[in-house]
Amino acid sequence: MTTGRTDARPPGTRAPAGWRVPAALIALSAVPVGAGAFRVTQLATGAPVTEDNARFLAAPLPVLLHIVGATVYCVLGAFQFAPGPRRRRPGLHRGAGRLVVLCGLTGALAGLWMSLTYPRPPGDGELLTGFRLLFGAAMAVAIVLGVVAARRRDLVRHRAWMIRGYAIAQGAGTQAVVIGLWMLVAGTPGEVGTALLMAAAWALNLAVAEWLVRGRPALLPSPHPRETR
C-alpha cells in the first residue's frame, strides 16, 4: 500500500524505526521530568513553604531520590530500546542497563517511601495511595525479574520484564496526558476520579506493553538472533 509520501533517501538509508521509539518515550516523559526539574530547583533554592510544597521541604530525601531516579530511568531507559547501539555495542547496553536498573529501583522504592510517609495533599485519597503502592511495587518487581532473566541469559524474558517495568514508570507521562485531556473535557476530577484516571493510565501502559511483548514485537526491536539463546 502506498502512503503517497515520497522518500528522497536511497533505499537502505532510512532512519532506523527503532530510534523513533526512544524519541517518543522521551517526549512522553517530558511533563513529569519537567515537573521534577521544577521541584528540585525549588528544593535547592530554598523556596518559601506553601501548602503545596510543605511535605517535600520537610522531608526532601525521598522526593529527591524519586525524581532523580525516575528521570534517569525514563530518559536513559528510552535509549535501551534503540536496536542499533545494543547490537553494535552490547557492552554499552549492559553498562547503561546497570545504571538504568539502579535508577529505576531507586525511583520506584522512593515512590513507595513517599506513599507510606508523606501526608496526603488535598485531592489525593486512600485509593490513590493504594494504586501507588501496587504499581510502585510492580515496577520494582518487574525490574528485578528483568535483571534475573538477563543474568540467566534468557533475553526474551529479560526484554518482556524490562518493557513491563518501563511501561509502569511511563505511567507518569500517560497520567499527565489522560488527566490533562479529562480536565479539558470534564473539569478537575475529584479524589476518586483522580485515582481511577491514574490507575487507568498505568493499566493502559501495561496493556500496550503486553501487546508489544506478545502481539506486535515488530514495533520494538526484537532480540538480535545472536542475543537469543
Ligand code: HEM
Ligand atoms: C510507579 C511509578 C511511580 C510511583 C508509584 C510514584 C509515586 C509518587 C509519589 C507517592 C509522589 C508524591 C506525591 C505527593 O505527595 O504529592 C510522587 C511525586 C512525584 N513523582 Fe512520582 N511516581 C512514579 C513514577 C514517576 C516517574 C516515572 C516520574 C518522572 C519521570 C515521577 C515524577 C514525580 C515528580 C516530579 C513528583 C513530585 C510532584 C510534585 O512536585 O508535586 N514519578 N510520585
